Amino acid sequence: MAFRDIIGQERAINALKKVAGREDLPHAFLFSGLPGVGKKTVAVNFAKVVNCSGRVEGDCCEECSACIRANGGNFPDLLVIEATDKFIGIDVIRSLDEELSFPPLEGRKRVIIIDEAHKMTDEAANALLKTLEEPPPDNVIILVVPEPGMLLPTVVSRTCHLRFQPLTDSAVADILVSRHFLDPETSEAVARISSGSIERALNYLESQFVERKQTIRDRILEAMSCDINRMFEITREWAAEGDFLLDDIDMLKMWWRDLIVKNLGDGTDELILDPEFTGTLEKVLKKSSYGSLIESYQLINSTYYDLTRRSNKQMAMERLLLGLRESANEENSRHTLQRRRKSI
Numbered sequence: 001m002a003f004r005d006i007i008g009q010e011r012a013i014n015a016l017k018k019v020a021g022r023e024d025l026p027h028a029f030l031f032s033g034l035p036g037v038g039k040k041t042v043a044v045n046f047a048k049v050v051n052c053s054g055r056v057e058g059d060c061c062e063e064c065s066a067c068i069r070a071n072g073g074n075f076p077d078l079l080v081i082e083a084t085d086k087f088i089g090i091d092v093i094r095s096l097d098e099e100l101s102f103p104p105l106e107g108r109k110r111v112i113i114i115d116e117a118h119k120m121t122d123e124a125a126n127a128l129l130k131t132l133e134e135p136p137p138d139n140v141i142i143l144v145v146p147e148p149g150m151l152l153p154t155v156v157s158r159t160c161h162l163r164f165q166p167l168t169d170s171a172v173a174d175i176l177v178s179r180h181f182l183d184p185e186t187s188e189a190v191a192r193i194s195s196g197s198i199e200r201a202l203n204y205l206e207s208q209f210v211e212r213k214q215t216i217r218d219r220i221l222e223a224m225s226c227d228i229n230r231m232f233e234i235t236r237e238w239a240a241e242g243d244f245l246l247d248d249i250d251m252l253k254m255w256w257r258d259l260i261v262k263n264l265g266d267g268t269d270e271l272i273l274d275p276e277f278t279g280t281l282e283k284v285l286k287k288s289s290y291g292s293l294i295e296s297y298q299l300i301n302s303t304y305y306d307l308t309r310r311s312n313k314q315m316a317m318e319r320l321l322l323g324l325r326e327s328a329n330e331e332n333s334r335h336t337l338q339r340r341r342k343s344i
């Protein structure tokens with residue numbers, strides 16, 4: 001794959017094309033953006049472009065030795081570091097430092113991609129900071145993270161930051177059709193709820209998202225009105241399904257986003273991403289105020305952030321459900337009070 005084959009992320013790719021051939025190439029980049037929007041794919045292709053001997057207009061040739069070996073996963077000057085055991089420890093950064101002290105083996109520049117760099121331990125991040133302060137020549141480090149705020153500000157300030165936008169719905173659908181051989185109808189339906197992330201679209205497909213959506217909706221509806229002991233039981237069950245949590249929270253974000261759009265008034269129906277599910281939720285939440293919906297949305301958002309920061313899953317989910325419940329109950333009791341006042 002070359003830059004020209006990547007669907008979406010034109011802005012980031014154009015910026016990289018301009019610098020790829022330069023001698024004064026920045027020694028560190030930060031690629032930030034939602035998981036599944038193509039950051040790592042672009043990073044790997046950038047490594048190829050930087051080292052390609054037949055580079056044309058900032059893109060790689062796919063025919064030279066560097067391109068062929070990188071495509072086969074055996075180009076020695078392309079290193080990809082990934083989190084093992086859910087974090088990246090100091091030993092990994094130390095052995096990277098050792099490797100960086102030697103010049104690249106074959107390429108013009110050695111490119112090191114640290115995927116999910118926010119999973120570096122504090123010790124590892126501090127060790128990397130030292131490398132970024134005094135970078136050995138002919139190395140380019142690319143840090144890949146969902147949000148720059150997940151890294152030490154001192155690390156961020158030593159990188160050239162490129163923000164990756166969510167893909168458009170049509171780009172997600174195109175990728176699902178052309179790369180994953182799905183039929184156009186399913187691709188478009190999944191793309192609409194993927195928030196611009198291929199990873200999320202594929203997760204939905206793999207986790208049989210229709211069933212999962214129903215489970216999550218039933219849980220949320222029950223948690224809004226059940227007794228408090230049952231609510232804690234729900235959070236326990238939910239937190240135990242760790243692998244799905246981030247996707248579930250994304251689903252909540254989409255529903256509450258829909259509720260906010262609906263709250264804005266008539267003429268917004270076509271902007272609703274998931275009409276059926278939002279309609280059911282709306283009945284339970286009655287006429288929530290714009291302010292309380294925004295508050296709930298922010299709470300859902302901060303829960304997502306907490307969960308990516310390896311915080312205690314159960315406590316994060318408890319805080320979320322207690323907050324959503326409080327917000328719904330406040331609104332409902334306000335409406336009951338208004339109804340009673342009217343009937344007096």
Ligand SMILES: [Zn+2]
Pocket residue numbers: 051052053054055060061062063064065066067068
């Ligand atoms: Zn090439």
